[in-house]
Amino acid sequence: MKLPADLQRALDSAATVKADAKGAGRAVGLLDLTSLNDDDTEQTVEALCKRAVTPAGKVAAVCVWPRFVKTARKALKGSGVKIATVVNFPSGEADAATVAAETKAAIKDGAQEIDVVLPYRAFIDGARTQPMNVIRACREACGSDVTMKVILESGCFPDPELLAWAARDSIAAGADFLKTSTGKVQPAATLEAAALLLHVIHESGKPVGFKAAGGIRDADGAAAFLALATAIQGKGWAKPDTFRFGASALLDSLLATAGHGGKGEGKGEGKDKDGKDGKGDGKGGGVVAQPATAGY
Numbered sequence: 001m002k003l004p005a006d007l008q009r010a011l012d013s014a015a016t017v018k019a020d021a022k023g024a025g026r027a028v029g030l031l032d033l034t035s036l037n038d039d040d041t042e043q044t045v046e047a048l049c050k051r052a053v054t055p056a057g058k059v060a061a062v063c064v065w066p067r068f069v070k071t072a073r074k075a076l077k078g079s080g081v082k083i084a085t086v087v088n089f090p091s092g093e094a095d096a097a098t099v100a101a102e103t104k105a106a107i108k109d110g111a112q113e114i115d116v117v118l119p120y121r122a123f124i125d126g127a128r129t130q131p132m133n134v135i136r137a138c139r140e141a142c143g144s145d146v147t148m149k150v151i152l153e154s155g156c157f158p159d160p161e162l163l164a165w166a167a168r169d170s171i172a173a174g175a176d177f178l179k180t181s182t183g184k185v186q187p188a189a190t191l192e193a194a195a196l197l198l199h200v201i202h203e204s205g206k207p208v209g210f211k212a213a214g215g216i217r218d219a220d221g222a223a224a225f226l227a228l229a230t231a232i233q234g235k236g237w238a239k240p241d242t243f244r245f246g247a248s249a250l251l252d253s254l255l256a257t258a259g260h261g262g263k264g265e266g267k268g269e270g271k272d273k274d275g276k277d278g279k280g281d282g283k284g285g286g287v288v289a290q291p292a293t294a295g296y
């Protein structure tokens, strides 16, 4: 299935958008500042939390492994920055009872937002009941106070119709947000997947948010996703309650573009997927997002 013509036009136009200072400052407030590296420690999580309140304002949330939720809670006390964590991450292969237990434990530790991976491999293989039982179990464990973001791992879907189906089922199972990717699989966030998920959200008529996550490394890449959200959902829709970026190496580029310098003025201070220093292309990271070209 090709994207409908109006979505394709919105995507083509968004792909050409360049970041400006105002938009980059706004994007800071929509950021889930993320660290989900295997070698994260309490010290790296504390350092991450110190970066959550910036000269351009605070980020929306800090997203860390469940084992660091308590550390983040302490470090972020009084900041107003939310604490997000991941469950069933990144493989999406745990059963409903395990996911419910993971979710409850994280909430007990202080998590306010749960990013749960849809059992996407099972869904792609044709299963329908089991994947959604996992999402429903997470929803139940979250209750009404904790935000649940469902990670679809859009890059693994062989066709957009199946992705749209997973998105609709996730909304029916209680998703507060649809999130593109774990960031552990390529392709991660693409404008194609974003257009489709934003369209499904729009069609649903429900107050469901969208999170673009994985591979977004510079302010221009972020601006394209924001422009697309505005084109599909309307001006003013993208707020912290409805739109997030999940990114581990975007903040410095946003701050530099917003006129707040940041370490290295956005000249390659980012980290690549292995946490190595980016080599510097003036756009804030070793890997530059290619939002408009990859698959779903």
Ligand SMILES: O=C[C@H](O)COP(=O)(O)O
Residues within 6 Å of the ligand: 034, 036, 063, 181, 182, 183, 184, 188, 213, 214, 215, 216, 246, 247, 248, 249, 273
């Ligand atoms: O949820 C967010 C992703 O894990 C971040 O991915 P990234 O490291 O490619 O920015």
